Amino acid sequence: MLPYLSKFYKSKLVSVLYGILEIQIKFEHTKPEEKMEKQINEKIIEIVHQANDMIPVEWDDLYIVIEMDKTYSGSAYFYFKYEGEYHYNLYLPRDFGLSQDEVFNQSDILFDKSEELKRVFIENDLEDWYICIIHLDENNKLSVEYDYAxxxxxxxxxxxxxxxxxxxxxxxxxxxxxxxxxxxxxxxxxxxxxxx
Known part of the structure; x- marks a missing residue:
């Protein structure tokens, strides 16, 4: 069974998406396009899950930004809203007293998961984006925006x-x-x- 988000208090959206993915993964005989779409969706959910696990408080709004080129160079960071203010993930030690080493280690995992998403696009010859923005808003709507500039x-x-x-x-x-x-x-x- 795929893991559920432990700190996302306001909705079951992501856990529902995990459940959908769980069912979809069981189907072995699918069209290549469907398989690719499932891979993309799964990677996006893994990225959201990783960012969520790094946040020590109940949050309202989450933006994950991935900047990555074809060589997998780039960055992955996020901002989340807590008590009306946006917080940058690398400021978690300062703002919430977390271990800097742990935040950096978890940020590396976030980057690795982002690289896996980019790899799906490259290996399937899809249009190459440079920036991907994953947004989970205060109404629990998940959206993804790709920037090709x-x-x-x-x-x-x-x-x-x-x-x-x-x-x-x-x-x-x-x-x-x-x-x-x-x-x-x-x-x-x-x-x-x-x-x-």
Missing amino acids: PWLKSNFGPTARMNFFRYRFLGFEPRNEKELEQFKAMEAFQQKYNEN
């Missing part, structure tokens, strides 16, 4: 991309006019490659 070929570095993510999804306000202009340029760059 070639960010590594742009002048927008990791910090700019993280701030852009925070601007788009977490209500981060630009600190000055220059940063606002940068976000607008990033929006235009992103839209150019994600119109389909």
Whole structure:
């Protein structure tokens, strides 16, 4: 039996998804497309499960961001809302008194699971995304967004991309006019490659 989320108090959505996956996995004779879709869904649920297990409190909103190229270089991080504020996973030691070593070890596992998701896309010759955003909102709706923009070929570095993510999804306000202009340029760059 697949494990259930232990700290996700507000819904059984993820455990229900695990149950669905459990049933689907039992079917050995499926079309290649169906098998691939099941693999993707399973990897996404494993990523959500890993992030959830790292959070020591009851949370309301979760964003997991995976940035990864074809060589499996990149990062995986998340923000979750607790008591009206978003918390960054690498600040768990500071904000909640967790062991820094343990948070780093668990973050490595999150990255490994994210790499497994990317591998399914590459091995099945699917369209290559650079950023994947997995969102579980306060209404327990799970959504996944893929960004196909070639960010590594742009002048927008990791910090700019993280701030852009925070601007788009977490209500981060630009600190000055220059940063606002940068976000607008990033929006235009992103839209150019994600119109389909």
